[in-house]
Amino acid sequence: MLTFTSDQWVIVALIFVLGLLVGAFMASGGGRKWKQRYNTELDRRRELEGTHTAREKEWREQESLHAAALKDRSRDPVVTPRDPVVNRGPAIGSRDSIPVVDRNNDGVIDDRDR
Numbered sequence: 001m002l003t004f005t006s007d008q009w010v011i012v013a014l015i016f017v018l019g020l021l022v023g024a025f026m027a028s029g030g031g032r033k034w035k036q037r038y039n040t041e042l043d044r045r046r047e048l049e050g051t052h053t054a055r056e057k058e059w060r061e062q063e064s065l066h067a068a069a070l071k072d073r074s075r076d077p078v079v080t081p082r083d084p085v086v087n088r089g090p091a092i093g094s095r096d097s098i099p100v101v102d103r104n105n106d107g108v109i110d111d112r113d114r
């Protein structure tokens with residue numbers, strides 16, 4: 001077991017006091033700093049909540065308008081467009097024209113798109 005002399009106890013006590021002083025100097029003014037940061041964060045959160053509340057009202061209004069538009073659309077008869085059919089000229093060895101479908105309107109017949 002280690003035993004300390006009185007000189008060594010004085011050095012340990014001085015180091016302890018020095019640690020207390022350094023810690024006190026490093027924490028000085030910290031009370032104001034954290035409180036200022038807290039208040040800044042609180043103001044920012046309140047601002048964001050107000051913005052979100054305003055946007056949420058707008059979102060709900062848009063959603064109700066969208067629902068009304070969908071309800072109106074369901075009352076109207078649905079008209080589906082027909083596939084564009086391009087008739088080529090008479091095929092070789094046939095008297096009738098061959099119907100060809102171009103659904104994406106790129107000018108290329110669909111069976112040749114692949």
